[in-house]
Amino acid sequence: MTRQFAAAAILFALLVAAATADAAVIEVTISGLRFSPAEVTAKGGDTIEWTNKDFVAHTATARDKTTFDVLIPAHGRGSLVVKAPGALDYYCRFHPMMKGSIQTSRD
Ligand SMILES: [Cu+2]
Secondary structure, three states: OOOOHEEEEEHHHHHHHHHHOOOOOOEEEOOOOEEEEOOEEEOOOOEEEEEEEEOEEEEEEEEEOOOOOEOOOOOOOOEOOOOOEEEEEEEEEOOOOOEEEEEEEEE
């Protein structure tokens, strides 16, 4: 390995680490037809990951029905990368009384 190549490889590894260190994964558990926590705070680029502990499927569907619609299978997971700042209210299409929200800050 040449010295230049080694330096480039180390720099690349550092850049990848910096890019991924910023973004967080925010866990939401679904159990007993409830999102927990129902309200989460995220930054742009963060991932919301829902883990479904129920024996029925759920969705995380944006209240506006267009921004996102994530299917979360029974005993499965679903995820979403949040982008624009703002408040996103969501619910479950199968159980509309299930409600949650994602507050996304600018950075
Ligand atoms: Cu549901």
